[in-house]
Amino acid sequence: MAPQTPATATSDTLMSLQGITLAFGPKVIQKDISFNIKRGSIFAVMGGSGCGKSTVLKSMIGLLRPTAGHYLVDGEDYWTADPAHRQTVSRRFGVLFQSTALWSSLTVGENVALPMQMLTKMDPATVRSQVELKLGLVDMLHAIDQYPSELSGGMKKRAGLARAMALDPDILFFDEPSAGLDPITSARLDDLILNLRDGLGATIVIVSHELPSLFKIADDGIFLDAKTKTPIAHGAPSWLHDHCDEPQVHAFMHRERETESGRTD
Known part of the structure; x- marks a missing residue:
């Protein structure tokens, strides 16, 4: 066919x-x-x-x-x-790159917060609330203060996905x-x-x-x-x-x- x-x-x-x-x-x-x-x-x-x-x-x-x-x-x-x-x-658009492209010098929470801080006028409390929400959606809230080097491959993917969803x-x-x-x-x-x-x-x-x-x-x-x-x-x-x-x-x-x-x- x-x-x-x-x-x-x-x-x-x-x-x-x-x-x-x-x-x-x-x-x-x-x-x-x-x-x-x-x-x-x-x-x-x-x-x-x-x-x-x-x-x-x-x-x-x-x-x-x-x-x-x-x-x-x-x-x-x-x-x-x-x-x-x-x-x-x-x-x-939200993008999850193959390498995840997480900033190694930032924690998981800081990585997810970065698009909000750069592209919106959200106050810090709102940013924090949104970061926790996005990480919760991918079951990564527990890793909010960890660095990418501390994560497994699957955890990095989920953290990258949370960042991709940062701006809804x-x-x-x-x-x-x-x-x-x-x-x-x-x-x-x-x-x-x-x-x-x-x-x-x-x-x-x-x-x-x-x-x-x-x-x-x-x-x-x-x-x-x-x-x-x-x-x-x-x-x-x-x-x-x-x-x-x-x-x-x-x-x-x-x-x-x-x-x-x-x-x-």
Whole structure:
């Protein structure tokens, strides 16, 4: 069966990429990227190593301007808008980087407080209350006075997630959230992401190649191909697993099952 194609934008479309090309000088990373993200969904950007997943994410959070195409948020073009409007839209974004990017010299609480202190006029008491609330949501309140060096990998991810939620964003971006985590910790993080989506009504974009997480939490997605430098499949990971006959997608989606059963073909 052929891969699904991106649907036409509708009233429930929050973000839309239309014919996006991403490049560093003459080097094209991905081209002809088109997909829509519905409000309240968990959308996965998938593909093998080096295909440009994180580059797509960087463009969506405003760190890399595309060389062609349009990126719409609530129907307005992010990159052609004036800087003030882009800043307003960017305030709606919360980002969990793969490395978590926590400041090592700050405690967990201070890391979460930093966006509030820099970008709002909250008084110290309100900031403290919000920090405790965000850390409570990710079960990290007990670590409010600890430094990143004192945390496990899973705790760092949760602390990074609390900071991503500091300004109450309605759009969350996660870059390889399960990378480096053991299966149990990864599964707990998946549950946390689902709870945040359901409890806060946030829309989530996740970059990942971790199949268990993709099957569990993502309800839509795009698959990027490193060789053609284009998206070659669109749909929920579970749908792609069962129905997509594109060779690269099939190999990606079935690799864990084949490994577990001893197959090497």
